[in-house]
Amino acid sequence: MKIGIIGPGAIGRLLGYTLAQGGHDVVLICRREEQAERFLQTGVTYVDPDGQEHHAPVQAVVGGVEELDGVIVTVKSYDTESAATQIAALHTQAPVLSLQNGLGNAETLARHLDPDRIALALTTHGATAEGETKVWHKGRGQTVIGSLVPPSTAGAFWAELLEECGHPAALSDDIRREVWSKAMVNIGINPFTAVLGVQNGQLLQESEILPLMQAAVEEAERAALAEGVVLQGSFQRVLDVCKNTAENTSSMLQDLQKGRRTEIDAMCGVIVQVAEKSGSSAPYNFFLKKIVKKCETKRSKLSSLEMKGLFDEFLQNN
Numbered sequence: 001m002k003i004g005i006i007g008p009g010a011i012g013r014l015l016g017y018t019l020a021q022g023g024h025d026v027v028l029i030c031r032r033e034e035q036a037e038r039f040l041q042t043g044v045t046y047v048d049p050d051g052q053e054h055h056a057p058v059q060a061v062v063g064g065v066e067e068l069d070g071v072i073v074t075v076k077s078y079d080t081e082s083a084a085t086q087i088a089a090l091h092t093q094a095p096v097l098s099l100q101n102g103l104g105n106a107e108t109l110a111r112h113l114d115p116d117r118i119a120l121a122l123t124t125h126g127a128t129a130e131g132e133t134k135v136w137h138k139g140r141g142q143t144v145i146g147s148l149v150p151p152s153t154a155g156a157f158w159a160e161l162l163e164e165c166g167h168p169a170a171l172s173d174d175i176r177r178e179v180w181s182k183a184m185v186n187i188g189i190n191p192f193t194a195v196l197g198v199q200n201g202q203l204l205q206e207s208e209i210l211p212l213m214q215a216a217v218e219e220a221e222r223a224a225l226a227e228g229v230v231l232q233g234s235f236q237r238v239l240d241v242c243k244n245t246a247e248n249t250s251s252m253l254q255d256l257q258k259g260r261r262t263e264i265d266a267m268c269g270v271i272v273q274v275a276e277k278s279g280s281s282a283p284y285n286f287f288l289k290k291i292v293k294k295c296e297t298k299r300s301k302l303s304s305l306e307m308k309g310l311f312d313e314f315l316q317n318n
């Protein structure tokens with residue numbers, strides 16, 4: 001099959017390598033000419049979790065490509081709109097898979113594309129991009145896939161394709177719930193690690209911060225409920241993930257360390273919007289969004305006492 005991947009960063013390269021190894025024609029859809037040229041010259045370089053380097057040839061283009069059998073979206077959540085517009089212009093009705101974190105990606109894609117074509121995936125694999133064409137597969141994990149609108153066959157199409165290529169993917173009949181559930185974990189961990197500049201496990205030692213994490217997650221659970229998604233026990237899952245990924249530098253902290261924009265809008269930002277839409281408010285998530293945005297521009301970190309102090313001040317004045 002001929003599969004296009006829009007967003008050839010860490011996850012796009014990981015999937016590109018996996019599908020190419022499985023015998024498929026992979027077309028990486030880039031937004032920079034120089035990157036497309038590098039992929040054409042060298043293919044994708046994949047470094048496995050044991051540090052062994054492998055190569056796979058790929059095609060690469062900037063802009064349009066004809067006759068695709070499927071399209072995978074692996075851009076950051078703030079680029080989903082531009083990816084969706086590009087896919088809509090491809091004049092194909094092929095299935096589309098979003099493998100992204102955050103809330104709102106599916107809704108953005110569905111504004112431009114037939115929802116029956118869309119499947120969503122979540123993964124706990126860890127990948128880091130290096131240079132223009134290399135990806136380090138840092139940790140093996142699990143992938144779950146489901147159709148945005150069951151009983152469409154989009155989810156099964158992608159789960160079977162990846163499975164055949166040696167990337168096991170469980171099929172979910174309620175992927176929307178999985179997306180919200182993962183967002184709870186991201187909301188409970190990412191902004192706090194980012195602002196404090198600590199690894200995930202360190203949050204368990206931060207007695208000033210743990211109640212704020214809990215309040216933000218419970219507020220987000222209420223927003224999920226307003227959207228018809230019933231979630232329970234999310235904060236306990238946050239604590240479990242902190243323990244199980246204790247040495248991880250969260251993606252949001254990595255983004256800040258590299259001076260890049262974060263995905264805070266697709267996490268706390270969506271919670272604030274959903275709360276407002278349902279006539280309520282989400283002050284904890286509002287504050288987290290505001291403070292992470294500040295860190296994006298100022299590139300500074302806070303101590304837990306400073307963060308707690310700012311939180312208290314904010315809550316008193318709002």
Ligand SMILES: NC(=O)C1=CN([C@@H]2O[C@H](COP(=O)(O)OP(=O)(O)OC[C@H]3O[C@@H](n4cnc5c(N)ncnc54)[C@H](OP(=O)(O)O)[C@@H]3O)[C@@H](O)[C@H]2O)C=CC1
Binds near residue numbers: 100128
């Ligand atoms: N990395 C990981 O381990 C995991 C990531 N995720 C999620 O997967 C998603 C992707 O993450 P990740 O791969 O790490 O991100 P990266 O930043 O490494 O990759 C995103 C890529 O998208 C490209 N891009 C953006 N807009 C377009 C466009 N319109 N056309 C073509 N390319 C475009 C960027 O190009 P440019 O280089 O020009 O900026 C960049 O190469 C995120 O939502 C993330 O949260 C989920 C689980 C694990």
Ligand SMILES: CC(C)(CO)C(=O)C(=O)O
Binds near residue numbers: 185186189241250251
């Ligand atoms: C689960 C967690 C918090 C692991 O680091 C993650 O998904 C991220 O860093 O974005």
